[in-house]
Amino acid sequence: MGKKTIDWERLGSIIEERKKEKWGLIPLLQEVQEEFGYIPPEGIKPIAEALGLYPSQVQGVITFYAGFALEPKGKYVIRVCRGTACHVKGGRSIFRYLKRELGLEEGQTSEDYRFTLETVACLGACFLAPTMMINRTYYGKLSPPKVSSVLAQYGKERMEDK
16 A cells, blocks of 8 residues: 655644644644544654654554544545444444455555445444444444445445446
């Protein structure tokens, strides 16, 4: 997988806007991730310097919070619930189906940066089990045909149609 190029000018302006805030690290990291889709590891040192922190402190915050990523994620991040209700209602088979359809293992991103496949402990939508999210949109009461239909909305052709 090729590396994404970083717009250093944009990264610098995000840092500049936030560096005077006393508790600006997390909002700054959120803004960087929103802009680039991840936090470029090369950006850790300038972020730390701007906020008067050690790079290890910034790295620690990034690795502590599951919402931050040091590698590019896909345009569409698919999170499959592995909570009890979803597990009982067939969530594991939905996850296996997604792995097969996307050709990805858990935590992987497609080479074209279109999809990232993840699991989460609970999406908090047990009444819709089995459930997944794509970015911020919930999809529930899933079955393989429904998953195929949802993936088609995001431009994914079915494996058997290829």
